[in-house]
Amino acid sequence: MQKQFLMISDNLKLVNSRIESIQSDQDVELIAVSKTRSVLEIQEAFNAGQIHFGENYLQESLEKVNYFKDSGLVWHFIGPIQSNKTALISENFDWVHSVDRFKIAKRLSDQRNPNLGKLNILVQVNIDKEKTKSGVFIEQVDEIVSEIISLPYICLRGFMCIPKAENSSDSFSKMKDLISNYPSLDTLSMGMSADLEVAIKNGANLVRVGTDIFGQRSYN
Numbered sequence: 534m535q536k537q538f539l540m541i542s543d544n545l546k547l548v549n550s551r552i553e554s555i556q557s558d559q560d561v562e563l564i565a566v567s568k569t570r571s572v573l574e575i576q577e578a579f580n581a582g583q584i585h586f587g588e589n590y591l592q593e594s595l596e597k598v599n600y601f602k603d604s605g606l607v608w609h610f611i612g613p614i615q616s617n618k619t620a621l622i623s624e625n626f627d628w629v630h631s632v633d634r635f636k637i638a639k640r641l642s643d644q645r646n647p648n649l650g651k652l653n654i655l656v657q658v659n660i661d662k663e664k665t666k667s668g669v670f671i672e673q674v675d676e677i678v679s680e681i682i683s684l685p686y687i688c689l690r691g692f693m694c695i696p697k698a699e700n701s702s703d704s705f706s707k708m709k710d711l712i713s714n715y716p717s718l719d720t721l722s723m724g725m726s727a728d729l730e731v732a733i734k735n736g737a738n739l740v741r742v743g744t745d746i747f748g749q750r751s752y753n
């Protein structure tokens with residue numbers, strides 16, 4: 534409970550030292566998951582040196598992205614995507630982690646303003662085949678990768694997953710095996726507050742941390 538009374542900057546130091554404590558060959562970047570958080574909280578994290586931020590809900594994110602326009606923050610969309618929202622996502626974000634249909638990728642590419650450069654994309658993999666989670670099954674990855682890779686205004690970078698809490702180590706290791714089949718892909722987005730160390734040991738490049746930076750959320 535005490536955690537909530539620490540400053541965001543202290544929490545960031547703790548999370549960054551957890552990341553640095555893990556020996557790994559790959560680069561690891563911390564994404565501060567700022568869903569439900571205010572611009573003041575984001576400003577505090579940014580002042581403490583945090584650059585990458587993740588948002589799940591388009592509506593609430595637009596105000597924040599706009600507020601920090603041209604300030605150097607890098608925005609990652611990590612929530613479920615409705616096809617009628619792709620234009621706004623494509624315009625306002627630098628990365629999208631939750632692509633699980635070719636149709637969505639195609640729309641994001643078609644709607645990307647070429648002046649912004651290519652949009653970075655990750656395919657979300659439902660690594661534990663859970664009914665409650667989105668993402669493609671591992672068997673479907675080959676097909677969606679081959680379709681997406683030729684789209685002009687997106688750059689397919691790799692995969693994202695949200696594993697079952699109980700066996701995340703096995704799931705992360707499957708993701709590591711998966712990406713090793715695709716030499717042109719360089720990014721695994723996996724690991725959250727509770728399991729970032731295990732994720733990094735299994736090759737994570739982007740870890741997505743909310744609670745351990747900003748405290749408990751009042752909704753998910």
Ligand SMILES: *Cc1c(COP(=O)(O)O)cnc(C)c1O
Nearest residue numbers: 566611725726741742743744745
């Ligand atoms: C909320 C969320 C996170 C952050 O989870 P914490 O447990 O608060 O660190 C990471 N990834 C996704 C996709 C999320 O929705």
